[in-house]
Amino acid sequence: MDIAAIVKQLNLETRSAKDRLKNMVTGGYTGDLLSDVMANSKAGDIWITRQIHQNIVAVATLKEHAGIILVNSCEPASDTLDRANQENVPIMVSKLSAFELTGKIYSMLAEKK
Amino acid sequence: MVSVEKILEKHDFDIEGGNFNKAGTVSTRIKSILKHRQLPDEIVRRSAIVCYEAEINIVSYAKKGVISLTVIPDKIIIEANDEGPGIPNIELAMQQGYSTANQQIREMGFGAGMGLYNIKTYSDVFDITSEVNKGTFLKMAINLI
Ligand SMILES: Nc1ncnc2c1ncn2[C@@H]1O[C@H](COP(=O)(O)OP(=O)(O)O)[C@@H](O)[C@H]1O
Numbered sequence: 001m002d003i004a005a006i007v008k009q010l011n012l013e014t015r016s017a018k019d020r021l022k023n024m025v026t027g028g029y030t031g032d033l034l035s036d037v038m039a040n041s042k043a044g045d046i047w048i049t050r051q052i053h054q055n056i057v058a059v060a061t062l063k064e065h066a067g068i069i070l071v072n073s074c075e076p077a078s079d080t081l082d083r084a085n086q087e088n089v090p091i092m093v094s095k096l097s098a099f100e101l102t103g104k105i106y107s108m109l110a111e112k113k
Numbered sequence: 114m115v116s117v118e119k120i121l122e123k124h125d126f127d128i129e130g131g132n133f134n135k136a137g138t139v140s141t142r143i144k145s146i147l148k149h150r151q152l153p154d155e156i157v158r159r160s161a162i163v164c165y166e167a168e169i170n171i172v173s174y175a176k177k178g179v180i181s182l183t184v185i186p187d188k189i190i191i192e193a194n195d196e197g198p199g200i201p202n203i204e205l206a207m208q209q210g211y212s213t214a215n216q217q218i219r220e221m222g223f224g225a226g227m228g229l230y231n232i233k234t235y236s237d238v239f240d241i242t243s244e245v246n247k248g249t250f251l252k253m254a255i256n257l258i
């Protein structure tokens with residue numbers, strides 16, 4: 001499943017790297033503590049968080065995440081977007097809470113298997 | 114000491130204390146050097162975690178520091194030396210969940226108190242020394258064979 005499929009089904013708004021929605025999503029990780037995400041997420045994960053600071057781009061790049069989804073309609077800071085466009089990291093925004101969004105994406109991934 | 118002819122990579126990177134906008138850039142550089150060497154994914158992944166946590170600690174707590182990467186045939190050595198406040202109680206600082214990070218640092222998602230613990234977990238050799246009001250010195254090794 002690519003990011004575009006998630007964007008479409010869950011009505012996400014894409015805020016950066018719009019040309020990277022073909023990135024394949026192989027799993028997901030939900031968390032707001034960067035040390036936890038660094039240690040426990042995997043390459044190909046879609047990262048679900050409410051952090052908006054530009055450090056999320058560094059973490060997603062280092063971990064080779066497929067992309068980042070901000071929950072509860074959190075908007076990325078403007079320097080976060082600059083950095084994300086530079087590093088080709090797609091950032092999307094969802095109105096849903098982390099709990100709801102994680103559940104929905106988890107089901108979508110499970111169905112594909 | 115490592116004999117010179119065996120050194121495959123040796124790089125020093127300066128880190129600015131307090132500059133969260135640049136935090137992670139040195140780790141990203143080091144990761145790409147290791148990837149370029151076509152080291153196993155798991156080794157690169159562990160090195161990136163170790164490096165990132167060391168970098169974030171320098172940015173969070175120290176005035177300035179240097180992270181150096183050395184690759185020799187049988188291991189990766191990552192050293193992080195800083196000029197800063199030092200750590201008065203290393204045993205306490207090593208505990209998961211212990212953090213002196215301020216509110217501003219926590220709001221960005223740092224300060225979970227997992228950094229040093231993760232560094233120790235993901236390296237094969239971990240050595241930490243610190244002197245209050247002087248600095249902190251970390252030496253990590255990840256075995257390649
Ligand atoms: N380079 C350093 N200089 C001074 N203090 C440090 C340094 N690294 C870690 N510390 C101290 O050790 C504590 C634990 O560090 P760490 O495990 O990385 O967790 P965190 O950074 O999330 O607090 C820090 O809160 C800080 O008090």
Ligand SMILES: [Mg+2]
Pocket residue numbers: 166169170224226227228229
């Ligand atoms: Mg830390």
